[in-house]
Structures are given as C-alpha cells and as structure tokens.
Amino acid sequence: MENYIIEMNNIRKEFPGIVANDNVTVKLINGEIHALLGENGAGKSTLMSVLFGLYRPEAGEIKKNGEVVNIQNPNDANNLGIGMVHQHFKLVEVFTVLENIILGAEPTKYGFLTTKETRAKVIELSEKFNLKVDIDAKIEDISVGMQQRVEILKMLYRENEVLIFDEPTAVLTPQEIEELMKIMKDLIKEGKSILFISHKLNEIMAVCDRVSVLRKGKYIGTVKVADTNVNKLSKMMVGRKVEGVQLPTKKKGNAILEVKNLVVPSKLHKNNAVDGVTFEVHQGEILCVAGIEGNGQSELVYGLTGLEKITSGEILLNGIDITKMSIREKNLAGISHIPEDRHKHGLILDFNLENNLVLKKYFEEGFQNKGFINKEKVRSHSDALIEKFDIRSGKGSTTMARSMSGGNQQKAIIAREIDCDTEMLIAVQPTRGLDVGAIENIHKTLIKQRNDNKAILLISLELEEVLNISDRILVMHNGKLVAELNPKKTSPQEIGLFMVGAKIQAKFKKGEVNKNV
Amino acid sequence: MFKFLKNKKTPQFNGKKEKNYTFLASLIAIIAGLLLGFLILFLMEAVSAESDFRIPFIAIKAFLTDSFSARKQFFDIFYYAAPILLTGLSVGFAFKAGLFNIGAAGQAGIGGFFGVIAAISWGLPWWAALIVAMIVGFLWGLIPGLLKAIYNINEVITTIMLNWASLYLVRLLFWNVGNAEEKTLLNSIKPQEVDKIFIHNPGGVIPDWGLQNFFNSDNANIGIFVAILVAIVMHILLNKTTFGFEVKACGLNKNASKYAGIKSARTIILTMGIAGGLAGLAGGVYYLSDTIQYTINNPLLGIGFDGISVALLASSSPLGVIASGTFIGFLRASTDSFQGYYEAEVTNLILSIIIYFSAFSLIIGQILNKIRKNKNKNNLDNANAEPQVIQAKKSSDSEEVEVTK
Numbered sequence: 001m002e003n004y005i006i007e008m009n010n011i012r013k014e015f016p017g018i019v020a021n022d023n024v025t026v027k028l029i030n031g032e033i034h035a036l037l038g039e040n041g042a043g044k045s046t047l048m049s050v051l052f053g054l055y056r057p058e059a060g061e062i063k064k065n066g067e068v069v070n071i072q073n074p075n076d077a078n079n080l081g082i083g084m085v086h087q088h089f090k091l092v093e094v095f096t097v098l099e100n101i102i103l104g105a106e107p108t109k110y111g112f113l114t115t116k117e118t119r120a121k122v123i124e125l126s127e128k129f130n131l132k133v134d135i136d137a138k139i140e141d142i143s144v145g146m147q148q149r150v151e152i153l154k155m156l157y158r159e160n161e162v163l164i165f166d167e168p169t170a171v172l173t174p175q176e177i178e179e180l181m182k183i184m185k186d187l188i189k190e191g192k193s194i195l196f197i198s199h200k201l202n203e204i205m206a207v208c209d210r211v212s213v214l215r216k217g218k219y220i221g222t223v224k225v226a227d228t229n230v231n232k233l234s235k236m237m238v239g240r241k242v243e244g245v246q247l248p249t250k251k252k253g254n255a256i257l258e259v260k261n262l263v264v265p266s267k268l269h270k271n272n273a274v275d276g277v278t279f280e281v282h283q284g285e286i287l288c289v290a291g292i293e294g295n296g297q298s299e300l301v302y303g304l305t306g307l308e309k310i311t312s313g314e315i316l317l318n319g320i321d322i323t324k325m326s327i328r329e330k331n332l333a334g335i336s337h338i339p340e341d342r343h344k345h346g347l348i349l350d351f352n353l354e355n356n357l358v359l360k361k362y363f364e365e366g367f368q369n370k371g372f373i374n375k376e377k378v379r380s381h382s383d384a385l386i387e388k389f390d391i392r393s394g395k396g397s398t399t400m401a402r403s404m405s406g407g408n409q410q411k412a413i414i415a416r417e418i419d420c421d422t423e424m425l426i427a428v429q430p431t432r433g434l435d436v437g438a439i440e441n442i443h444k445t446l447i448k449q450r451n452d453n454k455a456i457l458l459i460s461l462e463l464e465e466v467l468n469i470s471d472r473i474l475v476m477h478n479g480k481l482v483a484e485l486n487p488k489k490t491s492p493q494e495i496g497l498f499m500v501g502a503k504i505q506a507k508f509k510k511g512e513v514n515k516n517v
Numbered sequence: 518m519f520k521f522l523k524n525k526k527t528p529q530f531n532g533k534k535e536k537n538y539t540f541l542a543s544l545i546a547i548i549a550g551l552l553l554g555f556l557i558l559f560l561m562e563a564v565s566a567e568s569d570f571r572i573p574f575i576a577i578k579a580f581l582t583d584s585f586s587a588r589k590q591f592f593d594i595f596y597y598a599a600p601i602l603l604t605g606l607s608v609g610f611a612f613k614a615g616l617f618n619i620g621a622a623g624q625a626g627i628g629g630f631f632g633v634i635a636a637i638s639w640g641l642p643w644w645a646a647l648i649v650a651m652i653v654g655f656l657w658g659l660i661p662g663l664l665k666a667i668y669n670i671n672e673v674i675t676t677i678m679l680n681w682a683s684l685y686l687v688r689l690l691f692w693n694v695g696n697a698e699e700k701t702l703l704n705s706i707k708p709q710e711v712d713k714i715f716i717h718n719p720g721g722v723i724p725d726w727g728l729q730n731f732f733n734s735d736n737a738n739i740g741i742f743v744a745i746l747v748a749i750v751m752h753i754l755l756n757k758t759t760f761g762f763e764v765k766a767c768g769l770n771k772n773a774s775k776y777a778g779i780k781s782a783r784t785i786i787l788t789m790g791i792a793g794g795l796a797g798l799a800g801g802v803y804y805l806s807d808t809i810q811y812t813i814n815n816p817l818l819g820i821g822f823d824g825i826s827v828a829l830l831a832s833s834s835p836l837g838v839i840a841s842g843t844f845i846g847f848l849r850a851s852t853d854s855f856q857g858y859y860e861a862e863v864t865n866l867i868l869s870i871i872i873y874f875s876a877f878s879l880i881i882g883q884i885l886n887k888i889r890k891n892k893n894k895n896n897l898d899n900a901n902a903e904p905q906v907i908q909a910k911k912s913s914d915s916e917e918v919e920v921t922k
Contacts, residue, residue, distance in 0.1 A: 307776060328778025337776070345776040350769045355762070359777040368759045 550874030598846025604824025620676025622821025628797020636721025658793015
C-alpha cells in the first residue's frame, strides 16, 4: 500500500453537452512529481480545478491522507494545503511582489498591516528554495519567469504541501524552463508533492516520477516514467499513432510580400515592439517566424495587416506599396489573415456561422445589391464552405459561433481566409489550443496552399511545428530578426539559442540586412 | 448593462422553445410588478388616517380596464406610445452598435424645439417640420458619436452632459431670440410660451386623418403610424442591409470588425447620428401633436428615458420595440385613471415599479429555461429507461413534419 497524499477517485464532472471528466482516478504519492498528460480539452485543467475547489464534481470522492475531504472552494483547498499555479498568473499587476504574496492572508496587528515578520519569512523561503525574486518590485515590472516564482512563493508562504502546476512551461523560455525543473526537484526534496499538468512529453520525461494520461475526459492509465518512453506516451495521449505531415520539395517563386525596415511601436513598453525588420515571402513557400511569445511577432502581423499603426517602413505586395492602405484595401489587395486570437479578432461569437464566413465578403457585389444583403447567397456560400472544410456544428449555417468547439471555430476562420483566395496568407499560431487531429488537418491545409503556389507567413511558438512545416525559418528576438535557418539543417537546440538572443547570425548583426534574405 | 443585453442573446441558441418563454416571462414579470404595486397601494391605505380598503381595488381595476372602456382612452395608449416608441428605437439602435445612448431626452428636446420653430416661424408643413426635428436630432447625435470615434470618450458621459446642454441651449434660444426685436427666428413666439401651433400654422400640426372624430379624442393623430413605419424601416436597415451588418458587427465585437476591415469610427458616428435623428423625430411627434404647450420651463423630456425601458424590454429589436413601446404607452395612459384616487407621485411610483419589474423578465426567462432543462434531463433519463417512449415521440414528430410539407 502506497502512501497517497491525495486520491481523486472516480471523479465525474459534466458541463452542458460534454463530460469533461468521466470516472477519472488520479493518486498522488507523497513526495513525487506526478504528471497529468493529455491533449487540449482532455480534461486536465477541469480535474485540477475540481481538486482546487473551483468546480464541484458530479460524482467521485477526494481523499487527503486517506480521509475523505469536502472541498467547496479554493479556501478549503488552501486550508488542506493544496496550492495551484494557474496557467495565467493571478497576480495584481500594480502591487509589489511581497504584497502579492501576502494578499488574502495579510498579517495584521490591531487591524494594521504588519509586514516586517512576513518580509523575513518570504526572504527566508526564497533563499531556501533558491527562488530569486525582487521582493519590492512591482509585478508589472518583472519578467514572466519571476512572476511564476512569485506564484510558487505564494504557495510556499501558505505552507501548502500539494502544489499544482497548470502548464507552467507554456510561457517560459528554454532557460527558465530548465530553472523551473530544478526548482521543482528542490521542492520535492523539502517534502512537497507536485501535480504537473502538461502536454509536452520531453518535460514530463525529464522531471516526473509517474504520469497519468487523460483522453477526451476519460482516464487512460497511470505509468511510471521509468517504464515508458515518448512514443508510448504519445500513443496513450492521442489514441493512435501520430503520422507526421509531408512537405514535398518545391522551388520557390517570385517574392510576393516584401517588408522593409518595418518599425511598430509597442503598447506595453517604450521601445519598439518590431524594430527594423526586413524580409520577403515568396510564392510557394511557408516562411515561419519563430520566437518566444512577446518578442514582437504579434505586432509584426498587426503592422502588416494594418491592425496597428506602424512608425516607419515599407510593405510591398507584388511590388505595389500597400503601406498606407486601410485594412480592407489590404485584404482586397491580396492579404488574408488567420489571426492569433480567434475570439478577439477572428470571429464575432454572437454572429452565426454564415455571417462569420461572409465577414470579409458581405460588401462584395453579389453578396449585396444596392446595400441590401442577399441572404440566399450568404447561405449558399456558407453551406459550400461548411461542406468543403468539414466544419462541424450543431445547426450548420445558423449555428452561433460561440457554441462551436475551438477546432471548428478555427476551421471556420481558415475556411473564410482561404476562400478569399489571396496570394498572401498570414497565419498566426493557427493550431494554438487544438488537439492533434485538428492540428494535422490545419497543417495539411496550409501545405496545400503552399503547393498551390501561395505565399504563406506562419507565426508559431511551437518548435515542432516550426521545424515540420516550414521551408524557411526566421527567428525573432526582442523585435529584431536574429537568424535565418533551414529547417532541414537545424535543431530545436540551435533555434532555442537564437530565440533567447544568446546567438545572432552575422548578417543580422550589423543592423544592415542582407538583400537576399 | 451590456452584459445584461448579451445574456438576453443566449436563449436564441436553443431555438424556438425558448422564444415562447420570453413572452411568458414578460407576462410573469408584469404581473409581479402589478402585484407589488397593488401591495404598496394597500399598505398606504393601511397607514392612512381614514383608510378605505376598497380604494386600491377600485384604482387597480380602473388602471387595468379604463384604457379599454372607451375609444378616447383606447387611443391614448397609442398617443403616449408614439414618441417613446421612437426614443426606444433610438436607444435600441445605439445598443445594437454597443453604444448606450442616454441622450435621447436631449436629442428629442432640441429636435422637438426646432420642429416647433419650423412649424410656427418657418410655416413648414408637419412632415417637413418632422424632418427638421430629425435632422437637428441627427446633428446633435453626431456630437457624442464624433467624440467617441475620434477621442474615445465614453458616450454615456457625453450624452448625459449633452442632455443638459440641449435643455439650456433651447432655453437660451428661447429667451434671447424670442426677445429680440423685429424679425427673428422666433418672431411669432412670445417670450414665455408658445401658442398652439394650430393658431399660426394649421398645416404644421400632425394630421389626424379623421381619427379625432372616430376616437372622439383631441389627442388622436397619425404619430403612431409614423412611429411604426419608422420601426419597420429600422428593422430593414438593421437586418437586411450591409450597414446594419456593420452596426451589429461593431456592437458585438469591435476588434473583429476592425480586423474584417469595417471602419468602426464611421459606423459609430453614423449610428449615434441616426439614434439622435430618431430621438429628434420623437421630439417632433411629441410637440407637433399640438397637445402640449411649449413653454420655457420645459424640463428634460421623460420620453427620452422611457426609451431606455422600451429598448431594454424589446432587447433592442425594432419590431419588438413596437410591442414594448405600446405596452409602456398603455401604462402611461392607464395612470391617468389613478387621478382622483392618488397623487401624481404615487402614480409615477407604481409605473416605475412595473417598468422595473418588466426588466426582470430576462431573469425570469432564464429561470424558466433552467426548469425546462431539468425537465428535459429527467425526461431523457426516463426515456433511456424506456426507449419506446422516445420512438413514440419521434414518430409523432415526423408526422407533423409530413403534414407541414
């Protein structure tokens, strides 16, 4: 009989129309790092939210040290010594590190705040676990990695013994990830137990003792990391063997998009988000811009498409200057755009599917006549795209976009953009948050466009995607391009070095960019 | 407020069944409001020195039935409904673009004032005077639109301030221009108040097309038909045209609209202008009925604020506004029957309670839907136990389909 600190037995959690957790059992041994593995939407976060008291399960029981406990809300979880670092940090931006750590458990004397002892305690904790933080800095001024350390300190300050990490590496640089792994191992040495949510197999292999796999809400099994390998885990996670996509060799054609010395200001800081970027995208190629989130890739696209104003630079499409054109003029000139945030930019969630599919065409002759929209045309256009791109939804053209699954929402956007049949397609993280099947589908669509001689600019944070489906890789760091790589001749390690700015290729160093890029 | 509106959207997903509930929910809300209003009347009677518990019953009965007792009273419903139907359209249209137009009162005030000027001083016929009112309202509405689109100043603040600006601008024009010597804009208007429009320009009054005789009411005119016609036009504008598409797109997701290349600044400016124009027209219909004497001391028009209730009750649908506007018109008309029993304050109190409760219809609708869902769930569970039930149901459904075919 193992010494389980947490047992979640036969947990069932339903949401309208979906069973997020179906009879899931996960047991955490005292002093282990236990991974919860599954694709997006497999129910990992739901399960952890049940443990943390954010959701109440429909069935099942939770045991702590062998005793059944009733967790109604996060306070109960906290009192039981369960702490959680959320994927999106829950910190008050304008408060200092210390203020954030004591928030919700403020030490007081005669009703006044007393931080003297707490300060000493926090400093002691941060030294003990080697969690370097600047205790008086405001959250908005510190790096994402340090923010995460603040979240960890918050849990330690509350003397939690079960620590839940929800996809902690998604926002970190490779270096910060390594550091986090080390911190996690240190925490175990000090008697903590960790639940680690992830869909990244190599991280799990590197740091975990055991791993439980979920697929589509169902519990698949628990294995020891020592007894398994990446392939076996991958098959458990997806349920079938994952076939890679093929990128046939193809000669690239003329330059479609030329970007010269583009400068886009940042909304977050005083420096430029995009700082003098120059490159070309050719017919029949997928050019991928890799980089860590927040290094100017989003702003680069905003600048290109016109969603944000640029400071200087030139954008040519087919040799024609489109720099000063409005968004619609750019669309009509031949740029389609699969946006990064499908809820913010990509869709009008309270419009139905047919109206979303016609969002960039409703003003065209045929879809409208003298200002009146031709509903039949809109419907037939929508039905045709639904058929062609296999968009699945409850009520076809009249389905509200909001009620569709993430994968099908993305399919709808891709259908709309590809239907515009432009020479230039900009795709920003088109596979974010989707499951493996949907990702494969989208990759195939992009490659088909490439084979049809379209120019594609792909922005991606996933190195695997960058390496698999691009013809050429540009690496962006701190608003500047730092490397141009051939995916066939490079490695994740090499890209990683460029991504963190540890290396810069010679031709990007001088500040003067080679014409042949 | 907007969240409030969005919640209203959700029932649409699940189709027909829930739409039926909106009517039922409104009915329950209204009845609840009436009951509470009645309770208050009852309590007031209980604490008064010479309590007579028959009075609340008589008053409520009169409240509910008087409007249908005679032609004159019946038409009053529509007399009151016409201007608030238009302000309801104004507020509702702005809502569709995600804008909260609290300025309908000011837009109606200044629009109505110029409508009166047009009829009296310029001698224009009634329809032209209404157009003048609409144009002035449109221009007044453009101000918050421009401020919002160019400087991103919240339209709630600007429209509230412009209400007062409009009120005092009108008073200023009244005094100064009216007192000026010789021929002025208002040379036929006395400083303190305006004569009936009829005296100066019979053609400036909204005609009744024989309605006054039929309904035996001085209040009767074709204002209600103008309002309904405008509601239909707005319905078409909003649901059939590219401009309506853009307005709704901007209202539901400004970022995605920008991404799709819609010029949101232009849409915002035009939307506020049109909202202002509708409110201006409301002011025109209000004054050009020639039943209210225009005086210098006119306060901010209540029709502007009633428009908010009307728009909310109809969840901003132009055709829905016809119903909700008529309903509030009915309440306004019915409160006349309280006269003689209660003070004006009590009348307004009861009216507010009912309007307030009407807004709860959204919440009641949600509760009803929840009950239905639970029922369905139970049915499903039962059905799983006895699959025959489902089959029987299915076959009856398919029969229905065949019949309709």
